[in-house]
Amino acid sequence: MPITSRSTVLAFTILALGACAPRATQEPAVTGAPLILEVHNAMPHPMNISYEIGGAVTALGQVNADQTKRWELPNQGGDEVTLFATDEGKTHRVDTTMDLDHDQVNRWEIK
Numbered sequence: 001m002p003i004t005s006r007s008t009v010l011a012f013t014i015l016a017l018g019a020c021a022p023r024a025t026q027e028p029a030v031t032g033a034p035l036i037l038e039v040h041n042a043m044p045h046p047m048n049i050s051y052e053i054g055g056a057v058t059a060l061g062q063v064n065a066d067q068t069k070r071w072e073l074p075n076q077g078g079d080e081v082t083l084f085a086t087d088e089g090k091t092h093r094v095d096t097t098m099d100l101d102h103d104q105v106n107r108w109e110i111k
Contacts, residue, residue: 023046034072035100047085
């Protein structure tokens with residue numbers, strides 16, 4: 001097979017595989033200054049933190065036991081955010097929905 005035919009077959013294969021791949025939910029566009037979230041983990045083990053806005057779930061990172069960590073979340077025009085905290089073994093999960101305030105640090109304590 002000539003090189004041009006191989007290139008064409010390869011290009012069509014890549015396009016076909018890309019069309020079959022699952023699509024991620026797009027987060028809404030950023031519309032203003034970031035929102036500040038501070039999470040205190042009162043649990044005796046580390047917890048992994050993520051949030052959901054507009055159907056898109058985004059991982060933030062981990063907060064160690066009895067520690068506090070702060071993140072900036074993109075302001076996407078809505079104040080309501082669902083927060084998730086899960087331990088490493090995925091045996092314990094804590095969820096909350098918060099209306100985030102644009103003018104202050106928004107605090108969540110995991111208990």
